[in-house]
Amino acid sequence: MNNILIHAQNITKRFGETVAVNDLSLQVRAGEIYGLVGPDGAGKTTTMRLLCGAMRPECGAISVGGHSMLEDPDRAREQIGYLSQKFSLYEELTVLENIRFFAEVRGIPRGEWHARAMEILEFVGLAEFIDRRAGQLSGGMKQKLGLASALIHRPRVLLLDEPTGGVDPVTRQDFWQLIIKLVAPSPPSHLPVGEGSPERSAGQGEGGVSVLVSTPYMDEAVRCTYVGFMKDGRLVVEDKPKVLRERLAGRILEVRGAPLMRLRRAAEGLDGIESVQTFGDRLHLRVQAGTSGAVMANLTGAAHQAGAEISSIKEVHPGLEDVFIALLEE
Amino acid sequence: METVIQTQDLTKKFGDFTAVDGVTFEVRAGEVLGYLGPNGSGKTTTIRMLLGLLRPSAGSATVLGYDILTQPEPIRSRVGYMSQKFALYDELTVRENLEFYAGVYGVRERGHIENTQARLGLSEMTRERVSDLPVGWRQRLALATAIVHGPRLLFLDEPTSGVDPTARRDFWDLIYEFVEEGVTAFVTTHYMDEAEYCGRVGIMSAGKLLAMDSPSGLKRDHLPGLAWDVISVGTLERQDGLTSDASSLPELILRLENCPGVLRAGLAGDHLRAITTDNVTADDLRKALNAGALQIQPAEATLEDVFLALALG
Numbered sequence: 322m323n324n325i326l327i328h329a330q331n332i333t334k335r336f337g338e339t340v341a342v343n344d345l346s347l348q349v350r351a352g353e354i355y356g357l358v359g360p361d362g363a364g365k366t367t368t369m370r371l372l373c374g375a376m377r378p379e380c381g382a383i384s385v386g387g388h389s390m391l392e393d394p395d396r397a398r399e400q401i402g403y404l405s406q407k408f409s410l411y412e413e414l415t416v417l418e419n420i421r422f423f424a425e426v427r428g429i430p431r432g433e434w435h436a437r438a439m440e441i442l443e444f445v446g447l448a449e450f451i452d453r454r455a456g457q458l459s460g461g462m463k464q465k466l467g468l469a470s471a472l473i474h475r476p477r478v479l480l481l482d483e484p485t486g487g488v489d490p491v492t493r494q495d496f497w498q499l500i501i502k503l504v505a506p507s508p509p510s511h512l513p514v515g516e517g518s519p520e521r522s523a524g525q526g527e528g529g530v531s532v533l534v535s536t537p538y539m540d541e542a543v544r545c546t547y548v549g550f551m552k553d554g555r556l557v558v559e560d561k562p563k564v565l566r567e568r569l570a571g572r573i574l575e576v577r578g579a580p581l582m583r584l585r586r587a588a589e590g591l592d593g594i595e596s597v598q599t600f601g602d603r604l605h606l607r608v609q610a611g612t613s614g615a616v617m618a619n620l621t622g623a624a625h626q627a628g629a630e631i632s633s634i635k636e637v638h639p640g641l642e643d644v645f646i647a648l649l650e651e
Numbered sequence: 652m653e654t655v656i657q658t659q660d661l662t663k664k665f666g667d668f669t670a671v672d673g674v675t676f677e678v679r680a681g682e683v684l685g686y687l688g689p690n691g692s693g694k695t696t697t698i699r700m701l702l703g704l705l706r707p708s709a710g711s712a713t714v715l716g717y718d719i720l721t722q723p724e725p726i727r728s729r730v731g732y733m734s735q736k737f738a739l740y741d742e743l744t745v746r747e748n749l750e751f752y753a754g755v756y757g758v759r760e761r762g763h764i765e766n767t768q769a770r771l772g773l774s775e776m777t778r779e780r781v782s783d784l785p786v787g788w789r790q791r792l793a794l795a796t797a798i799v800h801g802p803r804l805l806f807l808d809e810p811t812s813g814v815d816p817t818a819r820r821d822f823w824d825l826i827y828e829f830v831e832e833g834v835t836a837f838v839t840t841h842y843m844d845e846a847e848y849c850g851r852v853g854i855m856s857a858g859k860l861l862a863m864d865s866p867s868g869l870k871r872d873h874l875p876g877l878a879w880d881v882i883s884v885g886t887l888e889r890q891d892g893l894t895s896d897a898s899s900l901p902e903l904i905l906r907l908e909n910c911p912g913v914l915r916a917g918l919a920g921d922h923l924r925a926i927t928t929d930n931v932t933a934d935d936l937r938k939a940l941n942a943g944a945l946q947i948q949p950a951e952a953t954l955e956d957v958f959l960a961l962a963l964g
Binding site: 359360361362363459460461486487488489490491492494497498501502505506537539540543544562563582598599600601602642645646649 | 817843904918963
């Protein structure tokens with residue numbers, strides 16, 4: 322078993338004249354978190370919907386959990402838990418009633434759903450709120466209920482479409498801690514184990530769950546096993562976050578000083594500068610390879626001429642955002 | 652320094668639910684005031700009251716010197732408002748949307764629309780229908796409609812929601828250009844990193860204004876102790892031979908949480924962060940973690956750390 326749980330091979334999807342997903346291929350193995358990033362309209366949501374089997378590609382192949390979405394869609398869909406920012410809960414039903422609904426939709430036998438529901442609600446931290454109406458939950462708790470609903474049938478694959486958008490930092494933190502527990506290679510001892518085989522847990526089988534998550538947050542993308550950057554329907558680049566960041570090694574300078582806007586204009590005029598971005602109270606300069614020394618030397622003078630003072634200038638390790646800005650400007 | 656917004660115990664209840672709970676603050680001319688909090692914390696409701704669109708249940712406020720209760724019309728004609736949903740006419744073109752809003756604000760000068768378009772890089776898009784524009788351009792147009800009448804005060808309600816990080820960055824550059832010209836910006840956001848761009852930040856949670864200060868002031872006054880980065884090599888990478896469960900992030904977080912003096916531990920980017928009391932050292936953390944190759948170093952606090960410290964009490 323080669324453990325590839327999500328496999329897209331040259332998939333393409335058009336909406337009229339627009340090619341929303343263009344010849345895209347990706348693979349996610351058990352225990353991996355694949356982060357999908359890119360500007361709006363790049364095709365991330367369409368890709369997720371194709372992988373879910375919610376729509377069919379014009380061409381290409383998709384398999385999930387080892388089953389072909391084209392030939393065996395029911396088995397393939399059984400393997401998937403899906404959560405998006407706009408998921409629906411039944412506001413009038415309680416937390417437990419919502420889970421029961423999703424359990425029954427997923428065909429979990431009557432005798433099993435309750436134990437499984439409590440296990441999963443315990444896992445996400447909602448066990449104390451089983452009788453609360455879903456409509457009365459905070460935004461973060463709703464998100465956790467959404468995650469629980471997506472996990473009820475022990476899927477081996479999780480497709481998460483911007484699941485933490487707008488959610489409070491506490492929930493965002495909790496949510497990600499749950500995700501990393503799910504992909505862990507062996508079930509952590511404090512997660513209850515289901516009946517039957519000892520490997521069964523929130524993520525079943527050896528090797529943990531596969532997660533494909535799209536996110537606008539760079540601090541989430543950087544902790545993924547792999548990051549894929551989409552632009553105009555294509556997967557433009559894909560690699561481990563560390564490797565992506567190394568692409569710009571030596572080419573990102575951080576400059577602090579005041580007034581920042583004048584400093585920025587001074588920097589924009591210099592030779593060797595490819596891009597200047599304001600990051601809060603500092604600037605990130607992307608320079609051509611090998612020019613960082615010269616830029617640092619010239620910037621002080623340029624700053625003075627513009628009526629600005631530099632308080633610090635140094636090379637910094639490139640962040641994922643620096644990498645994506647460079648990719649988008651290509 | 653002129654005060655452009657002043658609120659006193661501003662409160663709004665919807666039945667049993669308190670959306671805004673006794674909020675008091677001031678915004679000064681030329682500031683970029685960030686109003687930071689998750690969805691549902693009361694940010695939009697606050698703006699609606701300040702625009703005179705919603706009556707407060709209690710408390711008072713003035714905007715540009717006008718009372719929100721008795722003088723809402725002068726407020727609305729003098730401020731720019733960019734709503735979260737952009738409020739654009741999908742079937743109209745860029746130009747037609749601007750003409751519509753210019754008309755609403757009574758802007759008569761001919762060149763004004765062209766100038767606004769040029770300012771925001773929209774000139775080439777002038778004949779495009781809004782429904783054909785990608786979201787980043789719609790965002791710019793929404794900003795254009797908010798400034799077409801040259802207001803000195805801008806209310807921007809989650810202006811970068813749903814827009815990718817690079818477009819967000821460009822948008823903030825635009826805001827700063829206006830601020831340099833003397834415009835005051837009141838911006839709500841749920842992105843902690845964006846709040847770092849603001850001169851002062853108000854932190855909202857569940858209707859309450861927990862604190863308001865510059866980002867560095869907030870970090871100085873509201874962080875309970877020290878921040879540490881714990882960088883463990885190869886924890887999320889798949890490497891054969893890593894069998895010890897000490898390499899698993901959840902286990903490491905648990906060990907940090909159990910270490911005396913650690914107030915909070917969690918994920919931060921691709922490593923871990925711990926907030927500890929002042930007396931904790933790197934060695935204390937290393938001993939508690941007991942996990943081999945680790946880099947432990949003092950970290951720069953972020954607004955997210957402040958938010959978590961305030962929200963978790």
